[in-house]
Amino acid sequence: MDFSALITTILHGLTLGMVLMLVAGGLTIIFGMMEVLNFAHGSLYMLGAYFGYTVAHLTGSFWLAILIAPLAVGAVGFLIEFFSLRPLYGRPPLHHLLLTFGISLIVQNAIKFIWGNDIYSIEMPAFLSGSSSLLGVQYPTYRLFVLLFSVALSILIWLLITKTKWGVVVRAGTEDIETLEAHGIDTRKVFTAVFVVCAAFAAVGGAVVAPMRTVYPQMGVDIIIEAFIVVIIGGLGSIKGAVVGALILGLATQLGAVFLTGFADAAIYIVMAGILLFRPSGLVTETE
Amino acid sequence: MTVIIKKYYLLLILAALVLLPLASPALFSDYYLDLFTKILIFGIMLLGYDILAGYTGLVSLGHALFFGLGGYCAAFTINHFSSNLAPVLAVALIVSTAIGLFVGFFSTQTKDIFFVFLTLAFAQFFYLAAFNMTGITGGDNGITIAKATIGIPSLWTTKIPRPYGFYYLALVFFVLSFAICRRVINSPFGKVLVAIRENEERVSYLGYSIRKVKIKSYMISVWLATVAGVLFAAYQDFVSPGMLHWALSGDLILMSVLGGMGTLVGPVLGGAIIILLGDELSSLTENWMIFIGGFFVLMIIFAPKGVLGVLSNIRWFRNHDA
Numbered sequence: 219m220d221f222s223a224l225i226t227t228i229l230h231g232l233t234l235g236m237v238l239m240l241v242a243g244g245l246t247i248i249f250g251m252m253e254v255l256n257f258a259h260g261s262l263y264m265l266g267a268y269f270g271y272t273v274a275h276l277t278g279s280f281w282l283a284i285l286i287a288p289l290a291v292g293a294v295g296f297l298i299e300f301f302s303l304r305p306l307y308g309r310p311p312l313h314h315l316l317l318t319f320g321i322s323l324i325v326q327n328a329i330k331f332i333w334g335n336d337i338y339s340i341e342m343p344a345f346l347s348g349s350s351s352l353l354g355v356q357y358p359t360y361r362l363f364v365l366l367f368s369v370a371l372s373i374l375i376w377l378l379i380t381k382t383k384w385g386v387v388v389r390a391g392t393e394d395i396e397t398l399e400a401h402g403i404d405t406r407k408v409f410t411a412v413f414v415v416c417a418a419f420a421a422v423g424g425a426v427v428a429p430m431r432t433v434y435p436q437m438g439v440d441i442i443i444e445a446f447i448v449v450i451i452g453g454l455g456s457i458k459g460a461v462v463g464a465l466i467l468g469l470a471t472q473l474g475a476v477f478l479t480g481f482a483d484a485a486i487y488i489v490m491a492g493i494l495l496f497r498p499s500g501l502v503t504e505t506e
Numbered sequence: 507m508t509v510i511i512k513k514y515y516l517l518l519i520l521a522a523l524v525l526l527p528l529a530s531p532a533l534f535s536d537y538y539l540d541l542f543t544k545i546l547i548f549g550i551m552l553l554g555y556d557i558l559a560g561y562t563g564l565v566s567l568g569h570a571l572f573f574g575l576g577g578y579c580a581a582f583t584i585n586h587f588s589s590n591l592a593p594v595l596a597v598a599l600i601v602s603t604a605i606g607l608f609v610g611f612f613s614t615q616t617k618d619i620f621f622v623f624l625t626l627a628f629a630q631f632f633y634l635a636a637f638n639m640t641g642i643t644g645g646d647n648g649i650t651i652a653k654a655t656i657g658i659p660s661l662w663t664t665k666i667p668r669p670y671g672f673y674y675l676a677l678v679f680f681v682l683s684f685a686i687c688r689r690v691i692n693s694p695f696g697k698v699l700v701a702i703r704e705n706e707e708r709v710s711y712l713g714y715s716i717r718k719v720k721i722k723s724y725m726i727s728v729w730l731a732t733v734a735g736v737l738f739a740a741y742q743d744f745v746s747p748g749m750l751h752w753a754l755s756g757d758l759i760l761m762s763v764l765g766g767m768g769t770l771v772g773p774v775l776g777g778a779i780i781i782l783l784g785d786e787l788s789s790l791t792e793n794w795m796i797f798i799g800g801f802f803v804l805m806i807i808f809a810p811k812g813v814l815g816v817l818s819n820i821r822w823f824r825n826h827d828a
Binding site: 320439490499 | 565612615616618619620622623624626627628630631634635638752753756759760763791792793794795796798799800802803806807810
C-alpha cells in the first residue's frame with residue numbers, strides 16, 4: 219500500500235469518525251445526564267437525512283436542507299422526550315433502551331410508509347463537487363467539507379459545554395443531578411433542551427452525509443449500532459471518550475476495508491470486543 | 507413480584523395444543539398449524555432466553571448467534587453426514603457448547619449495557635462470517651437443506667411429516683424445555699439466579715461464584731436456542747445469515763418484554779402475540795412493525811411487566827397458592 223492510498227484511507231476514516239461523533243456525542247451526553255440509552259438516536263439522524271432530502275428536493279437548496287432538517291428533527295425530539303421519556307425517568311436504564319428501541323421501529327416504518335423503500339440522495343452544491351488536492355492526494359472536496367463541517371460542529375458543542383452558562387448546567391447534570399436540582403434548576407427543562415439539541419445535531423449529521431452516503435430506511439439502524447459501539451468503547455457518558463471512540467472506529471472501519479478485504483465490517487466488532495475484554499467499562503472512565 | 511401460572515391452566519393449555527390440531531382442520535388449518543409450529547420453536551428459544559435475561563438479569567443482544575449456529579450445524583450435518591435429527595442435534599449442541607462457553611466466559615466479565623454490546627459484537631462477528639464466507643455458507647443466499655428424518659437407523663426411519671409431524675415434534679421439545687426450565691427456576695440454583703439479578707454483591711458475599719453461575723445460566727439459554735435453531739432450519743429446509751442477525755436478537759427482547767420477563771410463560775406469550783399479530787397485520791400493510799413498535803412503547807410506559815403482568819392483576823388469573 220503506497221503512501222497516498224494510506225492518506226486517503228486515513229482521511230476517509232477521520233471523516234467517518236467525525237460524522238459518527240455527531241451522533242455518538244449526543245448519545246453520550248444524553249446518557250451522561252439522564253441515564254437514557256437512546257436507541258432512537260439513529261432514527262433522528264435518519265429523519266434528518268429524509269427531511270433534508272425533501273427540503274432539497276422541493277427548494278433545490280442544499281443549505282436550506284441542512285438548516286431546516288435539524289429544526290424539524292429538534293421538534294420530533296421534543297415530542298419524543300416530552301411524551302415518552304419523561305414518564306420513565308428514574309426507571310432502570312434498560313427501560314429507556316427498550317422504549318427507544320420501540321420508537322426506532324415506529325420511525326423506521328413510518329419512513330418506509332412515507333418515503334417508500336427507495337434510495338435517495340441530496341445533490342451537493344456545485345462548488346463542493348469534484349476533488350481537491352491535499353498532502354499530495356486527490357481527495358473528494360465534499361468529503362473534505364463534511365470533515366471540516368463536523369469538526370466545526372464538534373468544536374461548537376465543546377464551546378457550548380465548556381464556555382457557556384448552559385454548558386455549566388449540562389456538565390453539572392452529568393456529574394450529579396440531585397445537587398443540580400438542589401441549586402434550584404428545573405432539571406426537567408434541562409433534560410428536554412439537551413435532548414432536543416442532541417437530536418438536532420444528529421439530524422445535521424444525517425443531512426450532511428446524505429450527498430455522499432445516500433438516504434435509505436436502514437441507515438438509522440446502521441449508524442446507531444456504530445454510535446453505540448463508539449460510546450461503549452469510549453466509556454459511557456464521557457464526551458472525551460466519544461471523540462476517541464469515534465476516531466478509533468472510523469479509522470478501524472476504513473483500515474479494515476483495506477487490510478481485511480471481504481471481512482471489513484467485522485473490524486469494528488473485533489476492535490470493540492478487544493477493548494471491552496481489557497477495559498470492561500471503556501477507554502475513558504471518569505473518576506467518581 | 508413473581509407471576510406463576512397455576513399448573514391447572516398449564517395443563518389446560520397443553521391439552522388444547524395437543525388436541526386442537528386433531529379436532530378439525532377448519533378450527534386449526536394448515537396455515538395456523540404452520541404459525542403455531544413457529545411459535546413453539548421460538549418458544550423454546552424464548553424459555554432459555556428468559557432464564558438468562560428475565561431471571562439472571564443478563565440481557566443479551568447476541569442470542570441469534572446460537573439460533574443461527576444451530577441452523578447452520580443442522581444444514582451441514584443433514585447435507586453431508588446424516589439427516590437423522592438425533593445426530594444433528596448432538597453435533598449442533600457440541601458445537602454450540604464450545605462456542606457458548608467461549609462467548610459466555612468473556613461476556614460475563616462485563617455486565618449491564620456492556621454485556622448487551624459484547625454479546626452483540628460476538629454475534630455480529632459470526633453473522634458477518636456467515637455472510638461473507640460465500641464458499642462455505644453460500645453467503646446471503648443461504649443453504650438449502652435436505653429433508654430431516656427421525657427414527658432409529660437400520661430399524662425404522664421416516665421423513666418428518668408435515669405439517670402435523672413437525673408441529674408435534676416442536677410441541678414435544680417445547681414441553682420438555684418448559685419442564686426443564688421450570689425445574690431450574692424452582693431449584694435452589696434458580697433462586698441464586700434471581701438473587702444475582704436483584705443484588706449481585708450480596709450473593710457474592712454468600713460465597714457464590716457469580717461468574718460460574720452466570721455462565722451456567724448462559725449455557726442453558728445457549729442450548730435451548732441451539733435446539734430451536736436446529737428445529738427451525740429443519741422445518742424451513744433452509745438457513746441464511748438472517749438467522750444470525752442481531753435484529754432477531756432484538757425481536758427476542760421485544761417478545762420477552764411484551765409478554766413479561768422472568769415468568770417463563772410471559773415471553774412465550776409475547777412471542778405468540780408478535781408472531782400472530784405480525785401475521786394479521788402484514789396482510790394490512792407491509793410496515794406492520796409500526797403497530798408493534800407503538801404497542802411496545804405503550805407497554806413499556808404503562809405496563810413494564812408485560813402482558814402477563816397485566817393479566818396477573820386480574821383476579822381470575824391470580825395465583826392464590828403462591
